[in-house]
Amino acid sequence: RKEVEQDPGPFNVPEGATVAFNCTYSNSASQSFFWYRQDCRKEPKLLMSVYSSGNEDGRFTAQLNRASQYISLLIRDSKLSDSATYLCVVFSGNTPLVFGKGTRLSVIA
Amino acid sequence: GAGVSQSPSNKVTEKGKDVELRCDPISGHTALYWYRQSLGQGLEFLIYFQGNSAPDKSGLPSDRFSAERTGGSVSTLTIQRTQQEDSAVYLCASSLLGISYEQYFGPGTRLTVT
Numbered sequence: 001r002k003e004v005e006q007d008p009g010p011f012n013v014p015e016g017a018t019v020a021f022n023c024t025y026s027n028s029a030s031q032s033f034f035w036y037r038q039d040c041r042k043e044p045k046l047l048m049s050v051y052s053s054g055n056e057d058g059r060f061t062a063q064l065n066r067a068s069q070y071i072s073l074l075i076r077d078s079k080l081s082d083s084a085t086y087l088c089v090v091f092s093g094n095t096p097l098v099f100g101k102g103t104r105l106s107v108i109a
Numbered sequence: 110g111a112g113v114s115q116s117p118s119n120k121v122t123e124k125g126k127d128v129e130l131r132c133d134p135i136s137g138h139t140a141l142y143w144y145r146q147s148l149g150q151g152l153e154f155l156i157y158f159q160g161n162s163a164p165d166k167s168g169l170p171s172d173r174f175s176a177e178r179t180g181g182s183v184s185t186l187t188i189q190r191t192q193q194e195d196s197a198v199y200l201c202a203s204s205l206l207g208i209s210y211e212q213y214f215g216p217g218t219r220l221t222v223t
Contacts, residue, residue, distance in 0.1 A: 034211075043200060043214035044152070087151070096142070096168060097212070101151035 003027060004090050006100040014108055017078050021103045023088030024070045032091040033064055033071045037084045038102065044087055047073075078107045111135065113215035115201050121221045122191055130186045130218045134203030141178055142204075142212060143186050145197040152200065158184065159207060191222045 006023045013019045025033075033050035048055065050062040050071050061074040075082055088100035114133045122128050134141050143155040154168040158178040169175070173191075178184040188195055198219050202212040 043216055045214065046211045049211075096154040096157055096165065098154075099144075099152040 003098045004088055004100040006086075006088050006103045008101060008103060010104040010106050012106045012108055013078055015078055015080060017107075018074065018076045019078055019105065020072055020074045021086055021088075021105075022070050022072050023100055023103075024068075025088075025090045025098075026069070027090070027092045028066075028069060030069075030090045030092045033062075034089040034091075034097075035060075035062060035071075035073050036087040036089055036099070038087055039084045044099075047086070075105075078105075080107050080109060083107045113201055113203055113213050115199075115215040115218050117218055118216065119219045119221075121223060124193060124222055125190055127187065127189045128191055128220065130188075130199050130201075130220070132184045132186070132201030132215060134182065134184070134201070135205075135213055136182075138203035138205050138213075139181070140204040140207055140210070141184050142202045143176055143184070144200045144202065146200060146217075147197045155186070155199075188220075191220075193222045196220055196222045 004025050011019055035047040036044040037047045038044040048057050048062050050064050052064055054063045059076045063072045083106050085102040085104045087102045090098045116131045139160045141158045144152040146152050156176045157165040173189045176186045198217040200214055200217045202214045204210040204212045
């Protein structure tokens with residue numbers, strides 16, 4: 001099993017839709033979790049950290065399920081500008097961050 | 110303020126040549142990372158510098174790859190005797206403290222080995 005796995009997509013959704021991505025991780029000792037966003041031919045940028053209790057930032061909600069070892073990202077009211085690749089990132093302590101390959105989202109007018 | 114900068118933005122080189130890629134991290138950031146990203150692939154960790162500690166070189170794919178960080182700031186990634194499979198975007202990132210903190214990425218250097 002890969003350390004961090006994501007559905008590569010693409011997810012093609014209409015504007016205004018709600019879309020959710022999951023990411024599974026294999027190391028049960030993983031400590032910190034993040035979602036990064038990467039636009040086409042650009043560098044990744046932090047979207048949000050993922051906290052144990054779940055957290056929300058505007059239209060974006062991140063959840064962590066330690067028992068099942070997955071994190072999720074929910075985007076409500078999708079905008080055209082949300083089109084990007086979303087990278088799941090896991091930190092397991094004293095090891096480099098592990099990046100998933102990303103899930104590609106296309107929001108269509 | 111200024112973000113992470115990298116140079117050159119693009120580099121085309123012939124197979125067998127050596128290349129040097131440069132990264133200027135955000136001022137005051139103690140941690141610096143190098144990654145590479147091949148087309149359609151995820152980020153592959155290469156090397157990590159944290160303060161004055163010995164770097165974590167566990168991600169370097171071969172002994173043709175090396176990196177330095179001088180004075181705790183600027184870093185140079187060197188690839189000797191480049192091969193076509195080295196073609197990728199090389200991304201540098203820095204973070205304020207350790208490895209669990211938010212990483213800020215530079216725009217990358219697109220390396221093409223012909």
